[in-house]
Amino acid sequence: MKVLIVGGGPAGTLAAINLGNKCEVTLVEEHQAAGFPVQCAGLISQPCYDKLKKYSKRSLVNRIEGAFFFSPDGNYIEMVGKRKGVVIERKILDFELIKEASRTAEIFLKSTYVESCVESGSKKARIVTSSGERLEEYDLLIGADGVNSRVAREFGFSRPEIFSAVQVELAFECLDENMVELYFGRYYSDGFFAYAIPIDSSTARLGVVSKSDPKSYLERLVEKHPSVSKRAGKSVIEVNAGAIPVGLNEIFKENVCLIGDSAGMVKPYTGGGIYYHLLAAEILGRNFPDLGKYRSDYLKLLGKDYRTGMRILRLYSKLSDTDYNELVRVGKDMFESYTKELDMDHPSSLLSILPRLIKLVSLKPALIAKIAKELAL
Ligand SMILES: Cc1cc2nc3c(=O)[nH]c(=O)nc-3n(C[C@H](O)[C@H](O)[C@H](O)COP(=O)(O)OP(=O)(O)OC[C@H]3O[C@@H](n4cnc5c(N)ncnc54)[C@H](O)[C@@H]3O)c2cc1C
Secondary structure, three states, X not given: OEEEEEOOOHHHHHHHHHHOOOOEEEEEOOOOOOOOOOOOOOEXXXXXXXXXXXXXXXXXXXXXXXXXXXXXXXXXXXXOOOOOEEEEOHHHHHHHXXXXXXXXXXXXXXXXXEEEEEEOOEEEEEEXXXXXXXXXXXXXXXXXXXXXXXXXXXXXXXXXXXEEEEEEEEEEOOOOOOEEEEEOOOOOOOOOOEXXXXXXXXXXXXXXXXXXXXXXXXXHHXXXXXXXXXXXXXXXXXEEEEEEEEOOOOOEEOOEEEOHHHHOOOOOOOOOOHHHHHHHHHHHHHHOOOHHHHHHHHHHHHHXXXXXXXXXXXXXXXXXXXXXXXXXXXXXXXXXXXXXXXXXXXXXXXXXXXXXXXHHOOOOHHHHHHHHHHOOO
């Protein structure tokens, strides 16, 4: 059976690695190398890294113990969850994954998938390379071509909601080089949050994910945030912009399937995609060529986390800056001990502790009602 994978990002290469020798795999990537331009902060959980390090030995940049959750007034809560994290360098990870995939798959760089056609009764893909155009026959087409997936559009797959992101790597005085900083509030994002992912004690990836205009929110974060503005340096090392799909969509139709951002395989409450791609690729490989089982096993594993993740995402738009200030003020001591039960890869762990927390803290009844309604407690 001939499988054609479009896209050499983590979703495409992990799919190729997991399909291994079960079929004849060809992967096409339009750029000269995968991982460019970088559109990632590189934060993944330790269990995700433990699986990836089989293929990627050099991508580790930093280790993460937990996170500081900032309210807009500059106060913060420290949360150290059950799972630790790591920061990786995507350029290196993507390079190493392509190398691993090339052990069993045929990889063509600088090769763009344009469209499919039927010729002499077989399905063929039109691929444009630097030396011209060719047709590649396939039995199964896998769209791992990212958030703006050409494959998904061509075959009429439903599309996820899109958030925008802008990120800069810059000199930054981190509160703790092993703690991520998350900045909440409508003044710093429309419907999501801003973040600082430390590379070391004096450098971080500072970014904003937002429904609209993340660049203006990022400028405001750097210039006006009571804590960030005092610690962000002026010298920017790298600027990245990208899009984040939220909400899982259709993932297969007849002999076409999607994996990764093209399918909305991203945690809706953080925008992190790599762990979900890794799990999806394992499930695809295990069930190949049964695409129905690929979908049902993926939903069995992550369906509950998607539902909770979407509710948390909605809550970001419902809480006002005053609500965030109040939450951090009253929750400071109590939240910190309860969050040891939280798992960054599984937001449903939040549902088990939140009702207990709400009972404990003296929040305004209207704020309790708002949180309970959005999280369907
Ligand atoms: C600012 C930002 C920060 C992020 N931070 C994190 C984070 O900290 N942790 C995390 O887990 N996730 C993070 N993410 C999400 C993560 O980067 C994505 O989920 C992940 O890169 C998606 O992988 P993918 O393989 O599906 O798509 P991509 O990485 O986009 O790869 C798709 C590939 O397909 C190729 N392609 C596209 N069209 C064609 C075509 N027609 N023919 C051939 N090739 C084609 C592209 O060149 C590209 O290489 C972040 C996203 C953004 C925007």
